[in-house]
Amino acid sequence: MMAHRTILNIPMNRVEGDLEISVAIEDATVVDAWSSGLMYRGIENILRNRDAMDGLVITPRVCGICTTSHLTAAAMALDAVSGAAVPDNAIRMRNLALLTEQVQSDVRHAFLMFHVDFTNPAHAQAEWYAEAMHRYQPFKGKCVIETVRETGKLVEVIAIIGGQWPHSSFMVPGGLASAPSAGDLLQCEMLVRQFRGWYEKRILGCTIERWQQVQSLADLDAWLEENDRHRQSEVGFFLRIGRAVGLDRLGAGVKNFLSYGAFPLPGDTTLTPLGGHGDRLVPAGFLQGTTLLGFDQTEIREQVKYSWYEDDPGGRHPDNGLTRPYATGAEGFKYSWAKAPRYRGLPAETGPLAERLVARDPLITDLVGRLGATALTRQFARLTRPATMLPVMEQWLAETDPNGLYYRHPAELVAGEGYGLTQVPRGALGHWLRIEEGRIVNYQIITPTAWNGSPRDDHDVRGPWEEALVGTSVKDPANPVELGHVVRSFDPCLVCTVHAATGGNRNPRNTRFKV
Amino acid sequence: MPLSLFWLQGGGCSGDSMALLNLEGPNLFAQLEYIGIELLWHPSLSHGTPRQYDELLAALLAGERPLDILCLEGAVIRGPGGTGMYDTHRRRPKKDLIAALAHRARYVVAVGTCASFGGVGGDGDVEATGLQYRKRQKGGFLGADFTSGAGLPVINLPGCPCHPEIVVRMLASLEGHWALPLNEFNSPLQWYGMLVHQGCIRNEYHEYRVEETDFGRRGCLFFHLGCQGPLTHGPCNKLRWNNRNSKTSAGVPCLGCTDPEFPKQHPFFKTRNIAGIPYDLPEGVDRAHYLAYKGMAAAAAPERLLARKTRV
């Protein structure tokens, strides 16, 4: 039975926690996959019994890339508990800071993580390889250096508003702890403007206005043919080599897409919800295949049958979630420190692709309709998301009144329940907390990577990137670059290294899973 | 010969690495090249084939390839029950790999508060510790007597995250370009011999005890809003962050993130008080004198500060 089967264990060094992907390969094709979160940091339990506000300090430390994202969710949850009426100015500044982090992350992920796989020696024979090396070689590539420089400048926006990036705690229930001046706002405008100039020149190869006319696959192909600037831009180069590598045939996932929505609209803004539905700029929703359903957070459950926590059949809503680690971490059929979140009992993909599908973005909807939700469309949705968001950042900066209110004192945080749900760079992030006598009695966090990198659930159904890996053909088990393309299209913000086990029997899961 | 550097991540969030990427003038890669560091591996930045990574680790562990500097970011996770299985590498506790590499390296540098003192996970069920300290307690993971190949203890660069310029300047100093005396927690006095309070743009408000009870205003945050700037060692208001600002200057209380006890157990946004005066006074200050001084200072406060006319 084991004759043609190889098990690859792929430790993926992390940003949000160590992950390891294991795949079973038969006849050079992945037939099964397991995604294991390898680290437990116990953040939720650290928060218990602390002051109601302390989540604003502790939760950003969950992730050094998504620090402002956690701060946003934590502040929203506290707003909810205290019934805070956040002033419009503060809403705009919070949105601006989160968008800054998002644009930074989209671009850094692309050129420090995803596109680096194009320099893998597996592609060395390709005619575009020298160009890929020139652009993406770690520490040296032209685009790598520029990305580090430009994103470093951009996050100065968050430092101007909130003191530093990463890890400030400038959002508080009721608004902001800071009050940016007119000069501060002008400086932010210039930083965004400067970044936009670089993004247009190097990433798009055209103005954002021109890009916004691209609304379908046909438009996109015409755009690509239009001139050499488009073809040589990062988007153009990605489309050309992405197809050459076959990214459009890799990594179809679970086909359910989840967005919590993001960026509450200030009362006096001229911006309207993308896709025309919802009360936030980015709408919430659940797309089951092609059917768009409204989003209802009570439909979320976290299950732990395959996670290293005490068994709890059926799972729990995070309102009464439990985090009870089940020691050893190496034996039995449980295989991950990540829990398995499910929406209406289903695994769901989240991230820019899901978010833009839920928002009925015409280009992304057409692309997925024609090419499927693959590694190509997933990465494309991320790489081009800043083209939608940079003008939004400029607009909200222009609308902010430096003499207006940035903070309104909220009611005391004594007791109550609240949640903060938002889209962040990698997708849907949620914080749920309960406060009694001014102290936290329960705090539960579900990160985007928990959705995408989820292990199997109570019904043994695979998580999104486990599912996306199945069917991938792997040319060289010693260097399975295809798996890197698939997993990194979900932006787990991990660097992948691979360890090939010689025989399947070394994996204790074999017998359990009867592979 | 450039110094070889292996960057390892334990129980942390990568915030220190993210902060490093923000270095300016020149960028991180250029700075490393300039000071003569060869980055052998960084988990968020490197890309080698799996085989290259395995071969590199094997060569370092066997001593076939010299390792000049080991940087650890994130805590050493020892839970549950001392097994370390809450954080694994190739099915084995990551802590074993940390120990093996630390014993090969000529210099061991703890980057960030987690790696220095345990940090965020220090009070949790993960039994996190720093490399050579657990909070104020010497010993930590490697033991009080540990010295690296060059005969030094673990050099601690706390901060959550550590300021990126500290990291690079520290690395540049290693081969004796300049001497860096260390404090009692083995952190360079150059940066940890000053207080976060020094250079905060709210200093004048502090001086005259013009204190805020709520966010979004211009005064000092020490008496009511939990600011730990006068108690916390670090150069936040000297080096500034992202070349721009600092938390306290922006209006966010100092959270004490470089302190061996970060995160402290009492609330971050509330100052513990005795009779209206903070329980924890600025470093080295005597309570009776402080009371008298603050009373007089408040009485002398000029109108422009009381009316918050002076901008910050």
Ligand code: SF4
């Ligand atoms: S010290 Fe802070 S920034 Fe560094 S790894 Fe720990 S939590 Fe992250």
Ligand code: SF4
């Ligand atoms: S806000 Fe904090 S750091 Fe600034 S002057 Fe007051 S006590 Fe010092």
